[in-house]
Amino acid sequence: MVTRLVGLTGKPNVGKSTLYSALTLNIVKIADYPFTTLTPNRGVGYLRKKCVCKSLNVTDNPVNSKCINGFRFIPVELVDLPGIVPGAHEGRGLGNQFLSEISIADALIHVVDASGSLDAEGRPVDPDPENTIRDIRFLEEEYDHWLAGIIERGLQKVPRTKPSRASVEESLSHVLSGLAISRRHVEEAIEKVNPPDNIYQWSKNTILELAKNIRMIAKPMVIAANKIDKKGAEEGVRKMREAGYDPIPISAEAELVLRKATEAGLVEYLPGDSDFRIVNPNALSKKQLEALEMVRDRVLKPWGSTGVQELLNRVYFNVLNMITVYPVEDANKLTDKKGNVLPDVYLVPRGMSVREFAGLIHTELMENFLYAIDAKSKIRLGEDYVLKDDDVVSIIAVGRRG
Ligand SMILES: Nc1nc2c(ncn2[C@@H]2O[C@H](COP(=O)(O)OP(=O)(O)OP(=O)(O)O)[C@@H](O)[C@H]2O)c(=O)[nH]1
Numbered sequence: 323m324v325t326r327l328v329g330l331t332g333k334p335n336v337g338k339s340t341l342y343s344a345l346t347l348n349i350v351k352i353a354d355y356p357f358t359t360l361t362p363n364r365g366v367g368y369l370r371k372k373c374v375c376k377s378l379n380v381t382d383n384p385v386n387s388k389c390i391n392g393f394r395f396i397p398v399e400l401v402d403l404p405g406i407v408p409g410a411h412e413g414r415g416l417g418n419q420f421l422s423e424i425s426i427a428d429a430l431i432h433v434v435d436a437s438g439s440l441d442a443e444g445r446p447v448d449p450d451p452e453n454t455i456r457d458i459r460f461l462e463e464e465y466d467h468w469l470a471g472i473i474e475r476g477l478q479k480v481p482r483t484k485p486s487r488a489s490v491e492e493s494l495s496h497v498l499s500g501l502a503i504s505r506r507h508v509e510e511a512i513e514k515v516n517p518p519d520n521i522y523q524w525s526k527n528t529i530l531e532l533a534k535n536i537r538m539i540a541k542p543m544v545i546a547a548n549k550i551d552k553k554g555a556e557e558g559v560r561k562m563r564e565a566g567y568d569p570i571p572i573s574a575e576a577e578l579v580l581r582k583a584t585e586a587g588l589v590e591y592l593p594g595d596s597d598f599r600i601v602n603p604n605a606l607s608k609k610q611l612e613a614l615e616m617v618r619d620r621v622l623k624p625w626g627s628t629g630v631q632e633l634l635n636r637v638y639f640n641v642l643n644m645i646t647v648y649p650v651e652d653a654n655k656l657t658d659k660k661g662n663v664l665p666d667v668y669l670v671p672r673g674m675s676v677r678e679f680a681g682l683i684h685t686e687l688m689e690n691f692l693y694a695i696d697a698k699s700k701i702r703l704g705e706d707y708v709l710k711d712d713d714v715v716s717i718i719a720v721g722r723r724g
């Protein structure tokens with residue numbers, strides 16, 4: 323599995339922790355997570371995707387994921403980050419500590435209060451849709467200024483005698499490597515900004531522009547327009563869209579209510595559904611019923627869903643550009659060694675070859691790779707075959723025939 327870490331970020335009080343709780347509330351039990359670093363603010367969320375079992379007309383026995391009503395729920399790792407306030411790059415609030423924490427993530431969910439009822443520090447104010455735009459920009463600016471500072475220090479390490487583009491890339495990749503920023507990210511950003519080879523000609527603005535481009539490439543962001551159940555949220559969402567952003571409207575609190583009620587056996591609901599079913603109305607208190615009705619009236623009916631599942635799916639499938647691939651040992655029965663049907667689903671970056679994929683399963687499978695079989699069409703695939711979304715493949719290697 324290629325794992326990616328997604329961070330929840332934003333100013334105080336926008337609902338990051340509520341969203342984190344909702345996303346990580348156990349909807350299914352899976353024995354072995356591929357993640358090793360679960361701490362109080364790190365947890366597991368689930369992507370929801372139509373499973374291939376339906377179209378292949380089989381009943382599956384998932385191992386690394388779960389299949390519920392024909393939907394695969396695939397575990398992914400999330401981190402809840404502390405709130406960030408303006409001036410963080412100069413040390414305000416948790417300051418630089420926050421900014422370096424953000425950097426462990428491969429993609430960010432920027433939570434904003436869609437109703438615009440919080441000031442820059444997260445204190446309640448009268449709703450103002452402009453607050454949403456300010457929130458988006460300030461976070462980007464804080465991060466860019468902070469990164470620019472690191473880049474500036476990195477430039478001092480470039481050999482003074484003959485600074486070349488390659489040596490600049492080398493030095494910058496080195497200072498940025500601890501921030502989940504790769505050499506490829508740096509090269510791509512430099513290509514885009516195209517600064518002079520001689521770093522002594524770089525202005526503050528060149529450095530800031532470079533920081534901004536590195537951020538956009540290495541820390542892609544999705545905006546979660548939270549609290550859509552509140553007054554003023556519709557206007558806030560419209561405002562963000564007018565400004566050219568593509569926010570996903572969500573209600574973290576509504577999702578949390580629904581997941582808790584599901585866990586308690588009170589309702590039937592799958593994350594991403596557009597409605598829920600009350601299992602036994604008599605088992606609910608008046609207050610519980612009211613809360614559920616409110617979720618339906620203020621969130622599900624006007625917005626179609628709580629948006630929380632769509633948000634996480636968007637991060638992986640669109641922003642990080644991952645696809646799903648099902649490895650099987652037996653291409654006819656679609657099973658693993660133990661006879662489990664469609665046991666695993668892997669998240670892999672779009673563009674991966676089937677041979678690289680073999681390496682994810684086992685290095686030996688890559689080293690001894692002969693060919694693969696597309697289990698849907700039974701066609702042989704060569705090592706350079708580029709995987710497609712929802713491929714089901716069996717790897718044939720020396721000493722291992724499917
Ligand atoms: N109406 C409404 N309130 C919400 C929603 N999500 C969160 N809240 C409320 O917003 C407040 C702040 O939520 P938190 O999740 O603690 O916010 P946070 O971003 O983690 O805050 P910090 O950790 O202080 O940065 C709480 O009172 C939540 O109940 C929502 O979808 N709708």
Ligand SMILES: [Mg+2]
Pocket residue numbers: 338339340404405
């Ligand atoms: Mg919090």
